[in-house]
Amino acid sequence: MYNLRSVSEVLPYISYGGDYNPEQWSEDVWLEDARLMKKAGVNLVSVGIFSWGVIERQEGEFDFKWLDKIMEILHEHGVGVSLATATASTPAWLTQKYPDSVAIDKNGVPYSFGSRQHYSPNSPDYIRLVKVLVRRLAERYKQHPALKMWHINNEYACHLSECYSENTVVAFRKWLKERYQTIEELNERWGTNFWSQRYNDFEEITLLPNPPTFANPGQELDYKRFMDDVFLNLFIIEKEILREVTPDVPIFTNFMYQFKPLNYFKWAKELDVVTWDSYPDPRRGIPVSHAMTHDLMRSLKQGQPFLLMEQVTSQVNWMDINVIKPPGVMRLLSYSTIARGGDGILFFQWRQSRAGAEKFHGAMVPHSNDENSRIFREVQQLGLELKRLDSIVGARTKAKVAIVFDWENWWAVELGCKPHNQLNYVERVQVYYQEFYQRNIAVDFVRAGDDLSAYDLVIAPMLYMIKPGEGENLETFVQNGGTLIVSFFSGVADENDRIYLGGYPAPLRKLLGICVEEFDPYPKDKTNTLLFNSQQASCSMWCDVIRLEGAEVLAVFGENWYKGKPAVTQHSFGKGEAIYIGTEPERGYLADLLMDLASHKGIEAPIDTPPNVEVTQREKNDKKNLFIMNHNEEEVTLKLPNGNQFVNLLDDEVISQQVTVKGIDVVILQSL
Numbered sequence: 150m151y152n153l154r155s156v157s158e159v160l161p162y163i164s165y166g167g168d169y170n171p172e173q174w175s176e177d178v179w180l181e182d183a184r185l186m187k188k189a190g191v192n193l194v195s196v197g198i199f200s201w202g203v204i205e206r207q208e209g210e211f212d213f214k215w216l217d218k219i220m221e222i223l224h225e226h227g228v229g230v231s232l233a234t235a236t237a238s239t240p241a242w243l244t245q246k247y248p249d250s251v252a253i254d255k256n257g258v259p260y261s262f263g264s265r266q267h268y269s270p271n272s273p274d275y276i277r278l279v280k281v282l283v284r285r286l287a288e289r290y291k292q293h294p295a296l297k298m299w300h301i302n303n304e305y306a307c308h309l310s311e312c313y314s315e316n317t318v319v320a321f322r323k324w325l326k327e328r329y330q331t332i333e334e335l336n337e338r339w340g341t342n343f344w345s346q347r348y349n350d351f352e353e354i355t356l357l358p359n360p361p362t363f364a365n366p367g368q369e370l371d372y373k374r375f376m377d378d379v380f381l382n383l384f385i386i387e388k389e390i391l392r393e394v395t396p397d398v399p400i401f402t403n404f405m406y407q408f409k410p411l412n413y414f415k416w417a418k419e420l421d422v423v424t425w426d427s428y429p430d431p432r433r434g435i436p437v438s439h440a441m442t443h444d445l446m447r448s449l450k451q452g453q454p455f456l457l458m459e460q461v462t463s464q465v466n467w468m469d470i471n472v473i474k475p476p477g478v479m480r481l482l483s484y485s486t487i488a489r490g491g492d493g494i495l496f497f498q499w500r501q502s503r504a505g506a507e508k509f510h511g512a513m514v515p516h517s518n519d520e521n522s523r524i525f526r527e528v529q530q531l532g533l534e535l536k537r538l539d540s541i542v543g544a545r546t547k548a549k550v551a552i553v554f555d556w557e558n559w560w561a562v563e564l565g566c567k568p569h570n571q572l573n574y575v576e577r578v579q580v581y582y583q584e585f586y587q588r589n590i591a592v593d594f595v596r597a598g599d600d601l602s603a604y605d606l607v608i609a610p611m612l613y614m615i616k617p618g619e620g621e622n623l624e625t626f627v628q629n630g631g632t633l634i635v636s637f638f639s640g641v642a643d644e645n646d647r648i649y650l651g652g653y654p655a656p657l658r659k660l661l662g663i664c665v666e667e668f669d670p671y672p673k674d675k676t677n678t679l680l681f682n683s684q685q686a687s688c689s690m691w692c693d694v695i696r697l698e699g700a701e702v703l704a705v706f707g708e709n710w711y712k713g714k715p716a717v718t719q720h721s722f723g724k725g726e727a728i729y730i731g732t733e734p735e736r737g738y739l740a741d742l743l744m745d746l747a748s749h750k751g752i753e754a755p756i757d758t759p760p761n762v763e764v765t766q767r768e769k770n771d772k773k774n775l776f777i778m779n780h781n782e783e784e785v786t787l788k789l790p791n792g793n794q795f796v797n798l799l800d801d802e803v804i805s806q807q808v809t810v811k812g813i814d815v816v817i818l819q820s821l
Contacts, residue, residue, distance in 0.1 A: 159398075159399055160298075161542060162542060163492060166499070167498050170199070170498060171219045173504075178500075185514060187227060192228060193495065196232055201243075208242065224294055229296075229297035230295040231298040232299060234282065236282065236387065237265065243278060250278075253317075255311070255359060256359075272316055276386060297398070298398060298399045299395070299401070306376070306410045307408075317356065322354055324375045325371065332349065339645065357372065366561075373557075376410065377410065406425070406438075425457065427443070427486070444489055444582075447593075452490070457494050461511045462474070462496055466508070466509040484776060485763060492541075494535065501514060503516075544772075545769065548593040549752045550590060552609075553594075553607065555596055555614070557614060562613045574610075581743070588744065599622075601622070607633050608633075608634040611637065616644045620657055623660060624722070627727050632726050632728070637693050653665035659722075661727050662700030662720030668694075671690050679704040690732070692709070703718060762778070776815065777815065789818075796818070799815075
């Protein structure tokens, strides 16, 4: 059977390539593509992602001749194939023959054919035909030497994360019955005695496409869980067929940037390797949020390296204004991906399309087909450089800082009827993350119930929902010597969005040594002040009215009727300490607090750098691999650790004491 730890054995090199869509081109282009791939250092391409309509022209009528030919051409040129199951979008014949395969929107209107992802994930006909297609693909190519990985579907739920079909209603009722067993239990967990929402039978439960006002939050939350499970079940259906037929081939589907509908921690358990698609907007400068997502993707399987399955060479086609990446930026961002745990860089797509909705989306080969174009020269440079980095494959990032990230908490925080209905969960997480990012301190992402023993500092921003066992797990972490930071609006509700009684934050009161008596949400233009150590700073968004129950005060509010009351507290608990931040402090205050705590724990960056120089470290077999990425236009010279010698993997130069990095450039140093 396939072993998850052997992904780097199947792909013992930095994977490089992109989505390849030969069905969009005549056969005379295929050999030219293979030649250019070899020239560019390409060793892996994804094939067949949206090719259902050309593989199965009519139900049961399969045409594999073109795919056979392209698989042979790629193999002959040393290019491996990540073969897709082609199930991401159904063909016209299927939509017409099986109308129930089409998803239904909130207004009861079926989605139209002519785009993609219009299928209902609960359609029996869709599922039945998926099984047939996937098995035929697996049986045909199970022994093909070009097959390296299976790419299931594509960006699940990207365009359609909810469905309101009759099949979905039936499936939701079944899901609820399995979850709660009895209607009495469901009523209790949803609190249906409120507003006369009580159900006598599961058959009375419908979806909530058009409630006249606020819906039951417990039901809304379970619908999100249900749809997440439904899409995951589609993945598992395909995975089980592929695993049966090709037990040694890695299986994955591609994740997306800060994607709310799917709980990727749960999904990652079913993937052999995490992959995702990254498209930072060049207008936003250094993409802190994408660095954060790289770290999140690396964390989904406890530090196992991931693959970047999609990025763009130049410009996308779907933003309001699609600006290009200036020279060198694509290369620099690619190395940032490798630096944060990526073992592969792939693009959408290989050859820029001539027709269709994505014809202006950038590619490795532009419309000009010019090998001397800036784009292809950068693609070739990167591909040839990456061949020098195979020793890094499988290397891990060691972090002593972790940030709690929870998809179900994300859903719950942003449901309506909260004290503050403009809270953005991911933004609150990034507020904390960016302070470590800008100081080049490694960060992992965890769930509150995970094993936290490897970390010295754990941060839980806006952990509104505390599920069974999580409070106790956080207590254990602090009891054993860890430092925990908890932000406002945490420890308020359980997994069904029911309030914990007995004073906020009930599951964390003993740990934090406080009681939050009231919340005071602020509009955008309102601020308060923090007073601490004869200094002051501003704060905004939210202020808690806090009563001490053993904690000490680090800062108090300077204004309003709760002037002088605690705003930031510290509580000794066992061998560790728990910090509570009952507001949104200005960045300077938060940065000083976080860095003081990190310094106290001996947590620091690998080397000191000026602003806009990104440094990370991956380790393997006692070798430290130091990535230094200079996002400035000007070169920088940096001191290296005393007594250490390194080799620059990109040019084999041996370096010690200091290193100079040109503007918009990268140096990768491996310890000797």
